[in-house]
Amino acid sequence: VQLQASGGGLVQAGDSVRLSCEASGRALSSYAMGWFRQAPGKERDFVASISWNGITTNYAESVKGRFTISRDNAKNTMFLQMDGLKAEDTAVYSCAATNRASVLRARLAPTSTGSYEFWGQGTQVTVSS
DSSP, X not given: OEEEEEOOEEEETTOOEEEEEEEESSOGGGOEXXXXXXXXXXXXXXXXXXXXXXXXXXXXXXXXTTEEEEEEGGGTEEEEEEOSOOGGGOXXXXXXXXXXXHHHHTTOOOOSGGGOSEEOBOEEXXXXX
């Protein structure tokens, strides 16, 4: 599967942005998905994840209540709605996918980078304060 993230840009603190991750090559319904971000000079961090059927979601503590992950398998696209953006949300956001049988069977939404085999290129989100 190939993943393409989009929707980033330069916004003001408090603004909202919706990121999209479009999959091609295989049906998105075959994958659990996640969003990760990496700020300059820092490691890649978990942001949010969603099981293949959308039943299970996980969020980093820093984004709970502000970010919402969702997916539309019919459109082969995953989304990250980001509200109440803060300067510390500035980073390159990347989407990732896994189709490991154990993850899909248990309807898991993994939170670690090592759980994902497929990665898309990132999209920059810059929040000015």
